[in-house]
Amino acid sequence: MPTLAFFCRGSRIIVQMRASVPITVDGLKSACSQCNLVELCLPFGMSNAELCRLDELVGARRKVKRQNNLxxxxxxxxxxxxxxxxxxxxxxxxxxxxxxxxxxxMTGEILGLDGISTEAHTCNSVALEDSEVCVIAYDKLEQMSHEVEGLQLQFHKVMSREIVRDHGVMMLLGSMRAEERLAAFLLNMSQRFTARGFSPSEFNLRMTREEIGSYLGLKLETVSRAFSRFQEDGLISVQQKHVQLLDPAGLKRLIQHQHGAR
Amino acid sequence: MPTLAFFCRGSRIIVQMRASVPITVDGLKSACSQCNLVELCLPFGMSNAELCRLDELVGARRKVKRQNNLxxxxxxxxxxxxxxxxxxxxxxxxxxxxxxxxxxxMTGEILGLDGISTEAHTCNSVALEDSEVCVIAYDKLEQMSHEVEGLQLQFHKVMSREIVRDHGVMMLLGSMRAEERLAAFLLNMSQRFTARGFSPSEFNLRMTREEIGSYLGLKLETVSRAFSRFQEDGLISVQQKHVQLLDPAGLKRLIQHQHGAR
DNA sequence: TTTGTTGGTTGACGTGGGTCAACGGGCGTA
DNA sequence: TACGCCCGTTGACCCACGTCAACCAACAAA
Structure with a gap:
């Protein structure tokens, strides 16, 4: 068995190992205190001391291959x-x-919150590419929320953020036109890539036109046409899944002034 | 000042008062342990002892007149x-x-969860009729969640249920046709009225056609036409806001077999 | 290299539901 | 009891998006 020694934030991660078998990342315990996604994830805003407690909470990681269900x-x-x-x-x-x-x-975001209410998941979660998640046992989370001041608040904020996000999608689906929906989608992706340190104006989408369409309440052909239209108008440049936002302000304008919308 | 003595669940509520001024319900403290909405509301599933603790948490009630913002x-x-x-x-x-x-x-449901994430409300809440709410200070809720076992779990379930509900609305807006949306809406209302001890098949809607339309991503004319269509087909009977479900199974069927839907 | 498969684009056409407009009934106010 | 306003209904018309179909590019397997 490997000997693992983790030290908290501020010091470097040190992993000493005397392994007779190759170490698979699968079995490795995650350490929030060492994770560079801290700013985006559940631990956001928690103190160093609290972060170290979190390391106990987060169990093994789990890999999920593209197209497989979490x-x-x-x-x-x-x-x-x-x-x-x-x-x-x-x-x-x-x-x-x-x-x-x-x-x-995307990275740092939390999956599975829908399952709490009925103690069973109510939707499917599918990896869009080979991915890896940290498994957080819910009963342990409940337990530790009683003890760690900041954890409860942060967890509530994560759930609340999900509700607010959902309201945004309702707005999108309920009162925007096809091109507005796609513009909003692209700006949202841009913003989230930015938050992760990637370019705000250039990224690779991981989902198909059909998946985008399903999300936006449109058929894939409509999504494709809207992409083409944006390209003609010089708002973006698309090639398959690669997207470049040439005129983000123009996209924003598209959303704000409805062109005779529903 | 009136003398108020509340006893917990199982005994009857006793309110002794020697009041020199008329008591306004506004100032009255709410008692979850005495409330007949317990089965529908935050306290659902909590023990009697826990319920009594909840009485401390829930502050004054607040009345909101029709059309006014909470x-x-x-x-x-x-x-x-x-x-x-x-x-x-x-x-x-x-x-x-x-x-x-x-x-x-409706009664027993929780409002304001959207505000937790940013510490500011992100939507408007408007009374559809003269209404009354119990005010639950959030910092107190956080505090008490640390102490009362069942409260934290229940609160998480309430938030999770909201997320699941939102997913249902997305399904509705993203992949259902006008009549399917209205059918789903009516069945949902029926189910919620039933849970509150009212008739499953006959109720008064509190919202206008325009509000229903906005919720369902449709124009009010489309909502009106769908109502008329359902009436022609013998599925329901409508007169203004009064609705009678004559064939709930028929409405369900409408949703399941898409007639060439998007 | 070829071949099969999946994903994306584009065109022609159809239709569900939006738009505009007229009208009528219920209900609150005086 | 009458007035006025909102709300709901209905019809005629139109357009944004769905449908159907052909085709092509990217990529993986052979």
């Missing part, structure tokens, strides 16, 4: 997940097969 | 609210004036 609707709810690497989509399915993508998640 | 987008977040009587809508506004109704709330 969980499925109906699975018993046991843990929530923090995305350490990669990205996911969540969707709900109707009996007749219709799919609605309810969100796309 | 809170507005931008207001500093200080409390969440449990609806004791009446009903509300929540909506978000775009700069250009477009409105999206994000939900309708």
């Amino acid at each position: 969980y499925r609707a109906g699975d018993p709810f046991e843990a929530i997940y923090a995305i350490r690497a990669g990205s996911f989509k969540t969707d709900v399915l109707l009996e007749d097969g219709r799919e609605q993508v309810t969100g796309f998640q | 809170y507005r987008a931008g207001d500093p977040f200080e409390a969440i609210y449990a609806i004791r009587a009446g009903s509300f809508k929540t909506d978000v506004l775009l700069e250009d004036g477009r409105e999206q109704v994000t939900g309708f709330q």
